[in-house]
Amino acid sequence: MRYSQYFIPTVKETPSDAEVVSHKLMLRAGMIRKLAAGIYNYLPLGLRSIRKVEQIVREEMNRAGAIELLMPSVQPAELWQESKRWEQYGKELLRFKDRKDAEFCLGPTHEEVITDLVRREVKSYRQMPLNLYQVQSKFRDEIRPRFGLMRGREFIMKDAYSFDVSSEAADISYDKMYQAYRRIFQRCGLRFRAVEADTGSIGGSSSHEFMVLADSGEDAIVSCTACEYAANVEKAEARLFPPEHAEPRELEKVETPQKRSVEEVTAFLGIPASSLVKTLLCVADGEPVAALVRGDHDLNEIKLKHLLGCEELEMASEEVVERVTGAPVGFAGPVGLKIKIVADLVVQGMKNFVTGGNARDLHFKNVNIGRDFTPALIADIRNVVHGDPCPRCEAGHLEMWRGIEVGHVFKLGTKYSESLRATFLDADGKEQVIFMGCYGIGISRTVAACIEQNHDADGIIFPIPIAPFHCIISAVSTKDAEVMAACDELYRALTAVGVEVLFDDRDERPGSKFKDADLIGIPLRIVVGSKNLAEGKVELKYRKSGEVSLLTLAEAVETVK
Ligand code: ATP
Ligand code: MG
Ligand code: MG
Numbered sequence: 163m164r165y166s167q168y169f170i171p172t173v174k175e176t177p178s179d180a181e182v183v184s185h186k187l188m189l190r191a192g193m194i195r196k197l198a199a200g201i202y203n204y205l206p207l208g209l210r211s212i213r214k215v216e217q218i219v220r221e222e223m224n225r226a227g228a229i230e231l232l233m234p235s236v237q238p239a240e241l242w243q244e245s246k247r248w249e250q251y252g253k254e255l256l257r258f259k260d261r262k263d264a265e266f267c268l269g270p271t272h273e274e275v276i277t278d279l280v281r282r283e284v285k286s287y288r289q290m291p292l293n294l295y296q297v298q299s300k301f302r303d304e305i306r307p308r309f310g311l312m313r314g315r316e317f318i319m320k321d322a323y324s325f326d327v328s329s330e331a332a333d334i335s336y337d338k339m340y341q342a343y344r345r346i347f348q349r350c351g352l353r354f355r356a357v358e359a360d361t362g363s364i365g366g367s368s369s370h371e372f373m374v375l376a377d378s379g380e381d382a383i384v385s386c387t388a389c390e391y392a393a394n395v396e397k398a399e400a401r402l403f404p405p406e407h408a409e410p411r412e413l414e415k416v417e418t419p420q421k422r423s424v425e426e427v428t429a430f431l432g433i434p435a436s437s438l439v440k441t442l443l444c445v446a447d448g449e450p451v452a453a454l455v456r457g458d459h460d461l462n463e464i465k466l467k468h469l470l471g472c473e474e475l476e477m478a479s480e481e482v483v484e485r486v487t488g489a490p491v492g493f494a495g496p497v498g499l500k501i502k503i504v505a506d507l508v509v510q511g512m513k514n515f516v517t518g519g520n521a522r523d524l525h526f527k528n529v530n531i532g533r534d535f536t537p538a539l540i541a542d543i544r545n546v547v548h549g550d551p552c553p554r555c556e557a558g559h560l561e562m563w564r565g566i567e568v569g570h571v572f573k574l575g576t577k578y579s580e581s582l583r584a585t586f587l588d589a590d591g592k593e594q595v596i597f598m599g600c601y602g603i604g605i606s607r608t609v610a611a612c613i614e615q616n617h618d619a620d621g622i623i624f625p626i627p628i629a630p631f632h633c634i635i636s637a638v639s640t641k642d643a644e645v646m647a648a649c650d651e652l653y654r655a656l657t658a659v660g661v662e663v664l665f666d667d668r669d670e671r672p673g674s675k676f677k678d679a680d681l682i683g684i685p686l687r688i689v690v691g692s693k694n695l696a697e698g699k700v701e702l703k704y705r706k707s708g709e710v711s712l713l714t715l716a717e718a719v720e721t722v723k
């Protein structure tokens with residue numbers, strides 16, 4: 163591809179409305195452009211990376227025996243009413259009516275549609291196991307779309323659905339997907355953890371999330387240094403707040419807390435606000451209230467405002483939390499910290515606090531600590547901090563990370579097959595309900611997560627498997643015929659052996675070409691200039707290590723291919 167004939171609208175200035183690195187860099191590198199809140203054009207460079215992820219996903223899905231199809235984005239309300247999710251899903255579901263006043267939604271996920279298809283077509287145990295998948299645009303009317311492709315409203319997802327004759331058979335299908343997901347994210351060149359997760363609103367019995375490790379991640383996860391144990395904090399918390407404690411219960415009503423302005427809250431805390439930490443500290447009735455919020459951050463923020471009767475609420479940074487509670491932040495970051503805060507607040511005899519995760523139903527209640535959280539439980543809470551023993555094995559200790567959820571696998575059991583009556587006849591001719599699983603990968607989010615994990619001050623550092631191009635050839639002077647001839651030769655030789663090459667043939671200063679090359683993050687760069695070329699050499703530079711070597715054209719082709 164010749165750069166001069168391609169479409170890469172790079173930008174020097176950092177866009178003011180972008181908060182996280184991937185969003186900034188994808189805009190600057192000309193990979194995406196915003197059309198509306200959370201809705202983006204994928205420009206050629208961005209699309210190439212997206213297609214790379216899709217390709218890896220397709221190969222691994224096919225290898226695991228899943229079969230590709232494509233379902234509609236527009237889904238009739240009736241199916242969602244059958245599964246009861248028309249009422250349950252809330253405002254994230256974008257609903258609309260056609261000219262005949264029939265109700266529809268834009269699919270945020272496809273359990274209903276696929277179950278409807280399968281209940282019509284699959285009648286016998288002989289037709290299973292069956293795993294169907296698609297790569298498609300999903301729509302979720304996220305309350306606060308942000309961070310570019312990370313949390314869009316329209317985004318690309320791979321979703322797969324498995325159908326089995328029994329719970330045991332469904333476990334095998336689940337395991338295949340779990341292994342396929344591991345291979346996918348390994349092949350993408352990402353550092354990740356597969357963690358035990360909460361099943362949330364999708365329902366079902368067991369689930370794992372695939373988390374790309376990055377400091378900017380919205381999720382907090384723990385993993386063991388010795389064994390396989392890794393969990394989303396919500397899940398880790400489920401152990402600490404077992405269901406009997408999380409059950410909503412009738413508690414004494416408290417008077418509506420006094421309203422506090424943002425100014426009062428920040429003045430009390432003495433801090434500038436930071437929105438990235440899912441820990442909120444605020445004031446009610448002159449008494450600090452700690453809100454430990456996970457899961458749906460925005461929703462909790464809204465609930466909290468409601469609870470405190472405040473119009474506005476400021477987020478507290480980790481530093482503030484540290485100061486207020488005296489709990490060390492360190493590398494433990496949010497996880498250990500939040501858990502410690504509860505313990506510390508309890509010890510300080512604080513009366514009011516609310517918590518997210520599995521105890522989120524307590525949000526609107528006044529929790530009485532002595533009554534609802536026993537000393538044993540509090541002791542247990544205090545144990546889960548960075549470096550503490552693993553709850554699963556004797557040998558390891560816990561490490562804490564920030565993660566970006568790029569994939570999610572669920573055992574659904576019979577949740578959808580029961581409500582939509584998806585049944586089959588077993589070997590004895592008896593009618594049975596199908597066992598299902600569902601498996602999602604955020605394709606567009608994976609590209610953004612990759613950039614969160616792989617960048618430096620100059621721009622993106624793509625791992626080769628999802629780089630839009632493998633190699634960029636920069637002609638130092640486009641006026642020099644020999645330079646251009648050498649570039650052409652390299653371009654042809656590399657393309658012939660399957661290397662994807664971007665040839666920067668623009669009539670620009672070398673400096674600005676190099677800046678663009680660094681920004682868009684092409685893993686390998688070959689610089690062709692007259693001085694080195696006089697000795698038959700070109701310069702090969704690795705974007706990641708910065709390592710430079712002088713090579714002949716033939717050597718360069720040999721090294722790059
Ligand atoms: P999150 O917790 O980030 O809101 P989710 O748990 O709601 O994600 P799932 O229903 O598990 O998402 O969907 C499967 C995958 O789709 C997620 O693992 C994620 O990679 C991707 N995804 C979900 N929501 C978005 C979004 N708004 N923008 C981009 N990708 C998304
Ligand atoms: Mg979500
Ligand atoms: Mg999630």
Ligand code: MG
Nearest residue numbers: 371567569570
């Ligand atoms: Mg999920």
